[in-house]
Structure formats: C-alpha cells, structure tokens
Amino acid sequence: MTHLTYIGALHQALHDEMGRDERVCVFGEDVRLGLTGITSGLAAAHGEDRVVDMPLSEQGFTSLATGAAMAGQRPVVDYQIPSLLYLVFEQIANQAHKFSLMTGGQVSVPVTYLVPGSGSRSGMAGQHSDHPYSLFAHVGIKTVVPATPSDAYGLMLSAIRDPDPVAVFVPTFLMGAAEEITGELGPVPLGSARVHREGTDVTVVAVGHLVQTALQVAAELADEASIEVVDPRTVYPIDWATLGTSVAKTGRLVVMDDSNRACGLGGEIVATAAEEFALVTAPKRVSRPDGAVIPYALALDHALLPSAQQLIGALRAVLK
Structure with a gap:
C-alpha cells in the first residue's frame, strides 16, 4: 500500500x-523552483531545457506552448492563479483549440494547461478564487477536475498524452x-465518470473537492436515503452514459458544482437530465450564486x- 498525496500524484505523473x-x-513562472511542489525537482531530473522558467507574460508563453506543440513537443503549461486563464483565453480557445479543427486534423496541438490552486483560496479575494472550468467546457476544450490523488495521476497522464489541448483544474x-x-496506477480515460458510492434513492453529481462533501453528506443522511455519488471527473466531454444509468x-x-450558477456546469447537467433522463421530480443544483465574486472577508x-x-x-427537497 502506498500513501499518495494529491500534489505528489501530479508531480509523479509529470x-x-x-x-x-x-x-x-514544462513552461511557467518559477516552475524550476516548483512552489506548489508539482514541478519541484523536475529540472534536476530531466534538464533545464525541458523545465523552463518563463517571464511574467502568460500570453507570451501560452502562445509559445502552442507553437511548440505544433512543432512536435508536448508542453505542460503551469499557471499560478486561475484568473490568469482569462488573460490567455484567446490563445487557448481561439488558437490552440481550433487549429486541429480548422486544418481538418492536419495539425494537432497537444498542450496541457495545469491550474493548481483553483477555486477559493480562503481570503485571497476575487482575482485569486475563480473556478472557471465551465468556461472551458462551454467552448469545447477537454477539461478535467480530479477529485482524488489517484484520479489526479491518471487524468494527468491522459491529458499529456491526448492529441488536443486539455485543461487540468x-x-x-x-x-x-x-x-x-493498492496496486499500480495508470491513465484514466478522458470522458469517464466514477461512481464513488452506490445508492438507490437519489443521484448526487459532484465536481472536484465537492465529491468529498457529497460523500460526507451521503453518510450523514444514510438513515434517510440511499444516496449515489457520481464524479464526472471530466467536465468536457461529460460521461452522459454513466450519469444517465445512475439517474435511471x-x-x-x-x-453540486463550484462554478457560478448562471451558465455553469451544474445548469448544463440539470438541463440535459430534464431533457433526456427519466426523473420523478425536478432536479436541484447547489453552486455559487449568479456572478459571484469572492470577497476578502x-x-x-x-x-x-x-x-x-x-x-x-x-x-x-427532491426526496419529498
């Protein structure tokens, strides 16, 4: 049996x-030092020509990664703050994501965008606390939010090996x-959900760290209902087959979704379930409020x- 930390899993995958x-x-700011621990020691192990500290120009090195991928490399771009993704969204969504589609598959752009410390940082306010995975799913970029160390390892492997851009939150x-x-770890296929707890009365679909919240609540309410907890793992593409089987x-x-309510991932899952699944009552979603900006307090x-x-x-409410 091996004790695996979440950060250690990402480091080991890289x-x-x-x-x-x-x-x-690997490209990014201070990646040779590896402040989060994910990239620490990689330069010593694999050479400084493959772990490259970049200047404070996210747009510049994100575009560099696109060019490197087109030239045959497989860059992993490390961002220190999730809101930096807004600066580089044009480079990712309009350039890297579309090259393969607009060249009929003649050009692939295998870049992995790694976003450590996404979501609330407990007192670090609005410009450090967004969780914009729904934005990436909306434009069709492959996007994963691992909920466990083993899934972090496996999804990171699959992201790096994928021929298209992949965002890892x-x-x-x-x-x-x-x-x-226990046992050996391996790649986790993109687009494959995981059922963490079997149940018969209600399905909870939870994303990222909220999987643990859902599991705790399911245990707490075990005398009231049998609750199934499903983790999409990949928020685009979503494993609709597994979700549909659970809801059936x-x-x-x-x-339960940590993005803002309006146009968030939770709304998409609820809408698809209402259209295509056999529900006996209206679904519910738990998310951030509309347009939420996290304050300092x-x-x-x-x-x-x-x-x-x-x-x-x-x-x-849904069990009444």
Missing part, C-alpha cells in the same frame, strides 16, 4: 511522462489531500461557496 516521452516539457481544497493506494436507477438528481468567502448544508436542503 515525472513519469517526462521519463517516458522526451517531447514532454486542481482545486485548492484538495491540494493537501492524500489517499492510500434513482429517478432523482442533485448537482473569510466569512463572506465561505458564505458564497456551495456547502454541505445547501446539499442537505437540496436532497431533502
């Missing part, structure tokens, strides 16, 4: 892929998580985030 494939390289609340692992069994759905920060109490209320 280390293993750099050892397996000499085309894999690392929730702040999971960066200290750990897991006991339970007939009820609650989605810690109490207000936490008040805007989806909570266990909100999930309990939603579950009891």
Whole structure:
C-alpha cells in the first residue's frame, strides 16, 4: 500500500511522462523552483531545457506552448492563479483549440494547461478564487477536475498524452489531500465518470473537492436515503452514459458544482437530465450564486461557496 498525496500524484505523473516521452516539457513562472511542489525537482531530473522558467507574460508563453506543440513537443503549461486563464483565453480557445479543427486534423496541438490552486483560496479575494472550468467546457476544450490523488495521476497522464489541448483544474481544497493506494496506477480515460458510492434513492453529481462533501453528506443522511455519488471527473466531454444509468436507477438528481450558477456546469447537467433522463421530480443544483465574486472577508468567502448544508436542503427537497 502506498500513501499518495494529491500534489505528489501530479508531480509523479509529470515525472513519469517526462521519463517516458522526451517531447514532454514544462513552461511557467518559477516552475524550476516548483512552489506548489508539482514541478519541484523536475529540472534536476530531466534538464533545464525541458523545465523552463518563463517571464511574467502568460500570453507570451501560452502562445509559445502552442507553437511548440505544433512543432512536435508536448508542453505542460503551469499557471499560478486561475484568473490568469482569462488573460490567455484567446490563445487557448481561439488558437490552440481550433487549429486541429480548422486544418481538418492536419495539425494537432497537444498542450496541457495545469491550474493548481483553483477555486477559493480562503481570503485571497476575487482575482485569486475563480473556478472557471465551465468556461472551458462551454467552448469545447477537454477539461478535467480530479477529485482524488489517484484520479489526479491518471487524468494527468491522459491529458499529456491526448492529441488536443486539455485543461487540468486542481482545486485548492484538495491540494493537501492524500489517499492510500493498492496496486499500480495508470491513465484514466478522458470522458469517464466514477461512481464513488452506490445508492438507490437519489443521484448526487459532484465536481472536484465537492465529491468529498457529497460523500460526507451521503453518510450523514444514510438513515434517510440511499444516496449515489457520481464524479464526472471530466467536465468536457461529460460521461452522459454513466450519469444517465445512475439517474435511471434513482429517478432523482442533485448537482453540486463550484462554478457560478448562471451558465455553469451544474445548469448544463440539470438541463440535459430534464431533457433526456427519466426523473420523478425536478432536479436541484447547489453552486455559487449568479456572478459571484469572492470577497476578502473569510466569512463572506465561505458564505458564497456551495456547502454541505445547501446539499442537505437540496436532497431533502427532491426526496419529498
């Protein structure tokens, strides 16, 4: 049995892929130092020509990664703050994402965009606390939000090996998580959901760190209902088959999502379920409020985030 931390899993995935494939390289600010621990030691192990510290110009090195990928490399771009993605959204969504589509598959752009510390950072305010995975899903970029160390390892491998751009969001609340692992780890296919807990009365679809919240609530309410907890793992493309199978069994759905309510991932899952699944009652979603901007005040920060109490209320509403 191996004790695997979430950060250690991402580090090990990068280390293993750099050892397996000499085309894999890392770009970002302070990546040789590796402040989060994800990229620390990689330069010493694999060479400074493959782990490259970049200047404070996210637009510049994001475009560089696109060119490197087109030339045959497999760059991993490390961003220190999730809101930096807004600066580089043109380079990712309008350039890297579209090259393969607009050249009929003649050009591939295998870039992995790694976003450590995404979501609320407990008191670091609005420009450090967004969780914009729904934005990437909306434009059709492959996007993953691992909920466990083993999934972080496996999804990172698949992201690096994929021929298209892939965004990997690392929730702040999971960066200290750990897991006991038995057996060997391997790639987790993109677009494959995971059922963490079987149930028969209601399906909870939870994203990222909210999977643990959902599991805790499911255990707490075990005397009231049998709750199934499903983790999409990949928020684009979503594994609709697994979600549909779960809802066909339970007939009820609650989605717990750490993006803003309007146009968020939770709304998409609820809408698709209403259109295509056999629900016995209206679905519910638990998310941030519309247009939420996280404030400095810690109490207000936490008040805007989806909570266990909100999930309990939603579950009891659909179980009536």
